[in-house]
Amino acid sequence: MQTxxxxxxPAVAKKLAQKLIHLADxxxxxxxxxxxxxxxxxxxxxxxxxTGVKLILQGHVRLLSGPGCPVCVxxxxxxxxxxxxxxxxxxxxxxxxxxxxxxxxxxSLQSAKTEGRDIRIVYSPLDAVRIAEENPDRDxxxxxxxxxxxxxxxxxxxxxxxxxxxKNFSMWATTKLVQPVLRTLLTEKHVxxxxxxxxxxxxxxxxxxxxxxxxxxxQMPGVISGFETVEMLSAIYQLVxxxxxxxxxxxxxxxxxxxxxGNPAAQKLMFDYFEPCDEAWRGIGMIPQSGxxxxxxYAAYNAKKKFKIEVGEPKKTRxxxxxxxxxxxxxxxxxxxxxxxxxxxxxxxxxVSTEGACSAHYAYMRKDG
Amino acid sequence: xxxxxxxxxxEKKDYTxxxxxxxxxMEVGIIFVPDVEIGEYIIVHAGQGMSIIDxxxxxxxxxxxxxxxxxxxx
Amino acid sequence: MxxxxxxxxxxxxxxxxxxxxxIFVSAFGNTRESHFDASFLSLDSGQIAVTTxxxxxxxxxxxxxxxxxxxxxxxxxxxxxxxxVPLYLTAGFIIEEGFLLADLRQIVQxxxxxxxxxxxxxxxxxxxxxxxxxxDGVYINTAxxxxxxxxxxxxxxxxxxxxxxxxxxxxxxxxxxxxxARGELGLVTDLKSxxxxxxxxxxxxxxxxxxxxxxxxxxxxxxxxTLVEIAEDFKVTIQLQEQALPIRREVVGACDILGFDPxxxxxxxxxLMIVPKAEEERTLxxxxxxxxxxxxxxxxxxxxxxxxxxxxxxxxxxxxRLHRLSGMMLPRIC
Numbered sequence: 027m028q029t030x031x032x033x034x035x036p037a038v039a040k041k042l043a044q045k046l047i048h049l050a051d052x053x054x055x056x057x058x059x060x061x062x063x064x065x066x067x068x069x070x071x072x073x074x075x076x077t078g079v080k081l082i083l084q085g086h087v088r089l090l091s092g093p094g095c096p097v098c099v100x101x102x103x104x105x106x107x108x109x110x111x112x113x114x115x116x117x118x119x120x121x122x123x124x125x126x127x128x129x130x131x132x133x134s135l136q137s138a139k140t141e142g143r144d145i146r147i148v149y150s151p152l153d154a155v156r157i158a159e160e161n162p163d164r165d166x167x168x169x170x171x172x173x174x175x176x177x178x179x180x181x182x183x184x185x186x187x188x189x190x191x192x193k194n195f196s197m198w199a200t201t202k203l204v205q206p207v208l209r210t211l212l213t214e215k216h217v218x219x220x221x222x223x224x225x226x227x228x229x230x231x232x233x234x235x236x237x238x239x240x241x242x243x244x245q246m247p248g249v250i251s252g253f254e255t256v257e258m259l260s261a262i263y264q265l266v267x268x269x270x271x272x273x274x275x276x277x278x279x280x281x282x283x284x285x286x287x288g289n290p291a292a293q294k295l296m297f298d299y300f301e302p303c304d305e306a307w308r309g310i311g312m313i314p315q316s317g318x319x320x321x322x323x324y325a326a327y328n329a330k331k332k333f334k335i336e337v338g339e340p341k342k343t344r345x346x347x348x349x350x351x352x353x354x355x356x357x358x359x360x361x362x363x364x365x366x367x368x369x370x371x372x373x374x375x376x377x378v379s380t381e382g383a384c385s386a387h388y389a390y391m392r393k394d395g
Numbered sequence: 396x397x398x399x400x401x402x403x404x405x406e407k408k409d410y411t412x413x414x415x416x417x418x419x420x421m422e423v424g425i426i427f428v429p430d431v432e433i434g435e436y437i438i439v440h441a442g443q444g445m446s447i448i449d450x451x452x453x454x455x456x457x458x459x460x461x462x463x464x465x466x467x468x469x
Numbered sequence: 470m471x472x473x474x475x476x477x478x479x480x481x482x483x484x485x486x487x488x489x490x491x492i493f494v495s496a497f498g499n500t501r502e503s504h505f506d507a508s509f510l511s512l513d514s515g516q517i518a519v520t521t522x523x524x525x526x527x528x529x530x531x532x533x534x535x536x537x538x539x540x541x542x543x544x545x546x547x548x549x550x551x552x553x554v555p556l557y558l559t560a561g562f563i564i565e566e567g568f569l570l571a572d573l574r575q576i577v578q579x580x581x582x583x584x585x586x587x588x589x590x591x592x593x594x595x596x597x598x599x600x601x602x603x604x605d606g607v608y609i610n611t612a613x614x615x616x617x618x619x620x621x622x623x624x625x626x627x628x629x630x631x632x633x634x635x636x637x638x639x640x641x642x643x644x645x646x647x648x649x650a651r652g653e654l655g656l657v658t659d660l661k662s663x664x665x666x667x668x669x670x671x672x673x674x675x676x677x678x679x680x681x682x683x684x685x686x687x688x689x690x691x692x693x694x695t696l697v698e699i700a701e702d703f704k705v706t707i708q709l710q711e712q713a714l715p716i717r718r719e720v721v722g723a724c725d726i727l728g729f730d731p732x733x734x735x736x737x738x739x740x741l742m743i744v745p746k747a748e749e750e751r752t753l754x755x756x757x758x759x760x761x762x763x764x765x766x767x768x769x770x771x772x773x774x775x776x777x778x779x780x781x782x783x784x785x786x787x788x789x790r791l792h793r794l795s796g797m798m799l800p801r802i803c
Contacts, residue, residue, distance in 0.1 A: 036784040041464035067396035078787030094396035123799030149654045150442025175397035179441045227397040230446040256460045282453040283446040292427040369795035381803050390789045400725045417722030420657040441802045
């Protein structure tokens, strides 16, 4: 992330870190509890590791990776189906770069591409619509993964395809919502944390008010944060302060871009094209109404309805990605980590996605190897 | 969860804008930030502007961090 | 002459003769050598240095250079960073049927110009034409011959704690320039590839009797991968300062958009040097006298000579370990 709005003085971050460590230690002395927070967003996982925040807080504040990495939480069966989609000669499959190396039960999109399947990496879903326009005699399918930040952009692609009345564009959507999964983590998974570092960019769409239930129902504090060193440090500092004062609240530390009610235009387009559906999450299972699927009105653009894709039940591996995204295991606790599972030969998506807990740990925190 | 980059709007059309990220430019959609004006910054995700950056809040945050870091009382 | 390369240009007949005479020999100016199947070279050194490299670039023409230029700088730099003085090149072309002659002429001319600028002679060449679709436009292989410098060698065994790591300039320019030139991701930048032969600049450093302990050009895999290799090969710990890395704004911007790390982007006109601390300022001063070394900077130091690893100190003061590039960098949204 670039340093557009960061204090000129790098000493600010260092001082903040000292303050935060001091307060966390005194809280621990008083209560015997090390402050433990979950960073919901995978970009935070990545940024906390890259900037060294995670390392400097080690032994003072425990930071657990959460479910906010779209690739990591995608159910294996969905991944297998998306790879199966690409196995047809006449189809062009477009995807974000994130998905390309995720291992399927048989192979990854990458290996399918190596063997000549037409798989294209795009930066924007709208590029996939353009590709469909340029290839009128071939089916173009976009693999639509993502949380609330990305779903409005997926909707924009559907809108464009609809306006142009493209017959050869469709989307395989497997999207996720933040609120239901946080609720599930707190009620069913009994995740032991003292607060949430809340996602910055999802909150752009959702708004600050979306998290009030954490306080009302669970007395759980949360701070919305940006991705700069100082932003993350000050957000974690606020969390420790609220914990110390036993006064949980939802705070917005990213006011420059996150508004109380989010982005209404994005919300509207998202719900024009998508409707809530039950979604299966890797490692968690089915969570009711935790995803969005393409509305019936636009069924012609729904690849799940357009193509008959059948995949079997995926094989079980010893990969613990599912536990990782619930904050129930750390990468070092997985028997495969760094040995059978590395970025070059990933077993699970947490090692593939740059913002996956295992990948970030491998790149930035690993001690040997 | 979602990579978002601050980008400065340097040309504006109806539904798209040319933005500059530290000298690298690209075309992005602005349907979610239709009111953005040239010279303002937006957060870009997957080729779409998602939010206009409020520079006042950005400045205020910097002051807040500096105050937080230098305050003697915790 | 025809407008496009045909298979007949590669069959050894009349067309092939014309192609070689009109495009290659005229550009390289070595009419004498072209009359024999091999060139005879006189070298006044007991030890020669030999290297070879193949070049496949997409697109063939990009801001700051083309495949012809890179085919010279890549091989010349491999010789130069090994401490040798580059003297001769060979050039082998594999050309796709249907390739535009005008483009080929431009590439060959650029190769010849670059070789002249670097002070090396192209003394042998070859062309093959293959069926359409077998290669992507044109591939070039160059081999380089150089001589060892008398009495001055690069000696990594003398690396010790306190030595500094210097880059001859900004990092990642080539990687982003090429990516933008491909046009696939919609990035627009004024950035140019840094591709350039570095032998004259390196000569100046060596001639100043600076005890360069290690040199390498951080091409594919970037600065991080290159330094990891040095660290592991010679069992030294290198610690980089994140804030000291010279990176152009445009490169930072493009990396932010795509989620890339500049430390892993390719460079084609940069050298990394390990020199004694006492010679840091003198080395920087010499490098900065050259346009390709204008942004030379110290980026880190050797902190230990037992463990082979590369560390990066963040502005926050914490240190993390850097590893080789794992697979390709792909644009991501997450």
